[in-house]
Amino acid sequence: MLDIENLRVEYISASARHLAVDDISLSVKDGEFFTLLGPSGCGKTTTLRCIAGLETPQGGRISIDGNPVFDATSGKAMPTQKRDISMVFQSYAIWPNMSVAENVGFPLEVKGMRRAERRRIVDRTLEMVGLTSQADRPATMLSGGQQQRVALARAVIKEAKVLLLDEPLSNLDAKLREQMRAELRDLQRNVGTTSIYVTHDQDEALSLSDRIAVMHGGKVIEVGTPHDLYLKPRNLFTAQFIGEAQLFPCRPLERVGDGFLVETSFGKILAKVNTDLGGEATHVFVRPEHTEFVDPSSNACNVLSGRIVSTVFSGKHVEYDVETTCNQRLSVSASSANLRTPGDEVSLRLPPDNAVLLAGTA
Amino acid sequence: MQTATLQGRSFAFEKWLPSLLMLGLLAYLVLVPLVILLVSSVKPTGMPLDPGWTLDHFAETYSDPAFYRMAGTTFIFAIGSAMGALTIGILMAWLVERTDLPARGFVRVMILLPMATPPVLLAIAWVMLASPRTGFFNEILSPLMGEGRHLFDIFSMQGMIFVESLSLAPTTFLILSPAFRNMDPNLEEAARTSGAGIFTMIRRVMLPVLFPSLLAATGLLLMFGLLVFDIPGTLGMPVGIFVLSSQIVYLVNDAPGGLAEYGPISAMAVFFLVILLMITWGYRRATRNASRYVTMTGKSFRIRPYKLRRWKAPAVTFVSLYFFFATIAPIAILIWTSLMPYQAGVSLDMIPKMTMANHMAFFANSRAMSAAQNSVIIGGLAATIVALLSVLVSWLVIRSKAPGRNLIDLLSFLPLAIPGTMIGVALTYVYLTLGSLPIYGTIWIIVIAYVTTYIAFGTRTTHNVMLQLSPELEEASRASGAGWFRTMRRVVVPLTLPAIVAVWIWVVSHCLRELSSALLLQGFDNKTVPVLLWGYWTGGEPNKASAVGLWLILAMIILVSAWQILSARGRLVGVKA
Numbered sequence A: 001m002l003d004i005e006n007l008r009v010e011y012i013s014a015s016a017r018h019l020a021v022d023d024i025s026l027s028v029k030d031g032e033f034f035t036l037l038g039p040s041g042c043g044k045t046t047t048l049r050c051i052a053g054l055e056t057p058q059g060g061r062i063s064i065d066g067n068p069v070f071d072a073t074s075g076k077a078m079p080t081q082k083r084d085i086s087m088v089f090q091s092y093a094i095w096p097n098m099s100v101a102e103n104v105g106f107p108l109e110v111k112g113m114r115r116a117e118r119r120r121i122v123d124r125t126l127e128m129v130g131l132t133s134q135a136d137r138p139a140t141m142l143s144g145g146q147q148q149r150v151a152l153a154r155a156v157i158k159e160a161k162v163l164l165l166d167e168p169l170s171n172l173d174a175k176l177r178e179q180m181r182a183e184l185r186d187l188q189r190n191v192g193t194t195s196i197y198v199t200h201d202q203d204e205a206l207s208l209s210d211r212i213a214v215m216h217g218g219k220v221i222e223v224g225t226p227h228d229l230y231l232k233p234r235n236l237f238t239a240q241f242i243g244e245a246q247l248f249p250c251r252p253l254e255r256v257g258d259g260f261l262v263e264t265s266f267g268k269i270l271a272k273v274n275t276d277l278g279g280e281a282t283h284v285f286v287r288p289e290h291t292e293f294v295d296p297s298s299n300a301c302n303v304l305s306g307r308i309v310s311t312v313f314s315g316k317h318v319e320y321d322v323e324t325t326c327n328q329r330l331s332v333s334a335s336s337a338n339l340r341t342p343g344d345e346v347s348l349r350l351p352p353d354n355a356v357l358l359a360g361t362a
Numbered sequence B: 001m002q003t004a005t006l007q008g009r010s011f012a013f014e015k016w017l018p019s020l021l022m023l024g025l026l027a028y029l030v031l032v033p034l035v036i037l038l039v040s041s042v043k044p045t046g047m048p049l050d051p052g053w054t055l056d057h058f059a060e061t062y063s064d065p066a067f068y069r070m071a072g073t074t075f076i077f078a079i080g081s082a083m084g085a086l087t088i089g090i091l092m093a094w095l096v097e098r099t100d101l102p103a104r105g106f107v108r109v110m111i112l113l114p115m116a117t118p119p120v121l122l123a124i125a126w127v128m129l130a131s132p133r134t135g136f137f138n139e140i141l142s143p144l145m146g147e148g149r150h151l152f153d154i155f156s157m158q159g160m161i162f163v164e165s166l167s168l169a170p171t172t173f174l175i176l177s178p179a180f181r182n183m184d185p186n187l188e189e190a191a192r193t194s195g196a197g198i199f200t201m202i203r204r205v206m207l208p209v210l211f212p213s214l215l216a217a218t219g220l221l222l223m224f225g226l227l228v229f230d231i232p233g234t235l236g237m238p239v240g241i242f243v244l245s246s247q248i249v250y251l252v253n254d255a256p257g258g259l260a261e262y263g264p265i266s267a268m269a270v271f272f273l274v275i276l277l278m279i280t281w282g283y284r285r286a287t288r289n290a291s292r293y294v295t296m297t298g299k300s301f302r303i304r305p306y307k308l309r310r311w312k313a314p315a316v317t318f319v320s321l322y323f324f325f326a327t328i329a330p331i332a333i334l335i336w337t338s339l340m341p342y343q344a345g346v347s348l349d350m351i352p353k354m355t356m357a358n359h360m361a362f363f364a365n366s367r368a369m370s371a372a373q374n375s376v377i378i379g380g381l382a383a384t385i386v387a388l389l390s391v392l393v394s395w396l397v398i399r400s401k402a403p404g405r406n407l408i409d410l411l412s413f414l415p416l417a418i419p420g421t422m423i424g425v426a427l428t429y430v431y432l433t434l435g436s437l438p439i440y441g442t443i444w445i446i447v448i449a450y451v452t453t454y455i456a457f458g459t460r461t462t463h464n465v466m467l468q469l470s471p472e473l474e475e476a477s478r479a480s481g482a483g484w485f486r487t488m489r490r491v492v493v494p495l496t497l498p499a500i501v502a503v504w505i506w507v508v509s510h511c512l513r514e515l516s517s518a519l520l521l522q523g524f525d526n527k528t529v530p531v532l533l534w535g536y537w538t539g540g541e542p543n544k545a546s547a548v549g550l551w552l553i554l555a556m557i558i559l560v561s562a563w564q565i566l567s568a569r570g571r572l573v574g575v576k577a
């Protein structure tokens, strides 16, 4: 559906050249909700703007639904307005000189649709985003969440092949963001457009996306489903950026059944994720919420004993800082049903099914 | 589908076309007159297409001590009036923005009146008020002075500087008051809590913060001082005090040999052009970073006005005196004179002789009416062209990534450095030599002169607005499928409309009062109201001149008020008069 090959964007300022997008290739399938996730300044917006044609890359090719829209070698670029895309901007970009209905109906106006028919479709779209009663108000008098919906309706009404969204929820407060997140997902499911979503918020990415591309320093580090990226990341950066992960350096020992045994500073650990790395593994990690407290008498593998140093209570969960007998600090996230206090002696189990091997330099 | 070819033009061409069109237009408006001016300075006859080359004009001009006297006079006048206007403007801006001066809002509105008074009328009024023999102030003070002596002589360098300062003060006020307003009071308070006295505070805290705005204002005032014709033309020329502009007008219209001496005029102009370009360059550097210093934190703060206490009375006196000298007295004397059948001093004896004849004559006179019509048409056309051109230039410079946009910016700014008299002379060359475009002596040549002159102001204003307009608003339109033209029509123009209208009104009001270009470009049927007024005045008909002037002031007041209201709505800062 959307294919990006070897995209490269360079900003040349007075002092230096800066590669904002460094050789990115992506392939997004029809109807997919695809997210670009990465820390601030990693080139997400730049990539999105290249797809929209608002930025001219120095290298690469982009095609939408099989139609090339940009090709650096021939130096041809299709102007934004001719591309089969629509876009929701971070600032919403609601035109203050138009009413809500005029804003939403603008893409239809551009297509030359007659006023009466336009109004019918606008009303239907506004109903979809729950703004029917606001149709004829000036767009500037809306609240943040309402403006967000106008921007969304305006993008959806164009019925473009690809919907581009640049951090559309980042200007909303936490409660509203949760609510809009669900609405956005429903809307996308109903409309079924291919969507490219940009965010630096991992929760948002995980809960919305079909697939996520993790970006860092202008490069795509890893592409995968939320499930895979969380449970079996292949890359050290992904492991740390999505969810929490304390990486322990390790030395690979031997394959044991369907797992692989590695040596760490606090003993031998059996890991069952990414065992194909085998002898190349350099790090191992288990997420704090996967680490379990067990009975000290248990003689299962991957059990460590230690003492709770500190706790942080946050309602749903309690974060424990545990010091093992060989002076290794581990964090554990457990349910608040069963409270422990600093000083308690505990035994921890790092479940082999959730112990992930990684190769690379941290 | 992988074989489908990419539709769409190569971006090199698309990029260059708009820039080239705009550069061509601006070059025609700005560079052609300048180049022709330069060429004519090295032509024996002073006409750019005539044969031969010579440096005689330069040799003659620059070896003549009279030239250096004139240059000196021009600089003294420019520096003196810049200092005068700065003193008045700074004090007024501080009093209005930062102190508990009574009726501050009223002062802000009243400042429009001197702006609405064309400088030539201010000068004429001051002749009536303070000419050595018949001036009103001199007459009422004569019992104190004794026979044959007088207190004021407006026909002098001091007089010129005084009137010019009065006329430039509102500009200074408008440039500086946003800077004073936006200055974070915490800075002042921090300085005072650390034990600094008021002078230390001014020197260490206020001056550095205001410095860029002050520099910008000074640059602009110096430029105006070097360019202006109206006031030195009215007050200096009759007694032989010549500055550059009046010298040019004199050499064109009243040359001793009867024929305009274009060669020496151009040679002279080149010298000033270089100086003005240098000031312009400095001004640009000063204003480029201006916004960085002015503390616009976005967090709102309430200004605690400085308490004037025992200085309140002197402050009120100062402000009242300014308005008395800059508007009340001049307009009063113009009204009086316009009601007189012949030139007469203010006295009770004359009251029975009051007549509306001069006003009636203005409306009955077909020449006067055609001048009014010319002024309106010229103003409307020039303003419309400037407004549209400014939006396009700003869009190209601020918004687009068009190549050559810095050059476009520079070209649109350059006219600020070109005196109206020089544009007048240069356009005379252009259209006398370019026989193919027979617009010499028509209103069109004046329209072109005004578009060139005011494009610099127009683009500065639209630049500001364009900077405030988020680029995403336009991008959203393009992403909705709208092309360039529709994006301009539905998004950019409606959102910049208040500023566009403000520019339009400003240009109309300046076209209505502009004298020097119009004077030099006047032909058979393109007289404007200021030219007519100037004709009455120099032809010894002050009563008619006053009547025409009053109607002009009325039109100006309406326009200037509309401009202010719209500017405030468009949130423009630092606009200049």
Ligand SMILES: Nc1ncnc2c1ncn2[C@@H]1O[C@H](COP(=O)(O)OP(=O)(O)OP(=O)(O)O)[C@@H](O)[C@H]1O
Pocket: A011, A012, A013, A018, A019, A020, A038, A039, A040, A041, A042, A043, A044, A045, A046, A047, A200
């Ligand atoms: N117009 C520009 N000129 C120069 N550098 C730019 C420009 N736009 C972006 N950059 C640089 O390119 C890099 C990528 O920017 P981009 O806006 O794509 O980041 P981002 O991933 O969207 O970040 P954020 O999450 O903060 O929005 C940044 O380092 C930025 O400084």
Ligand SMILES: [Mg+2]
Pocket: A044, A045, A046
């Ligand atoms: Mg971004």
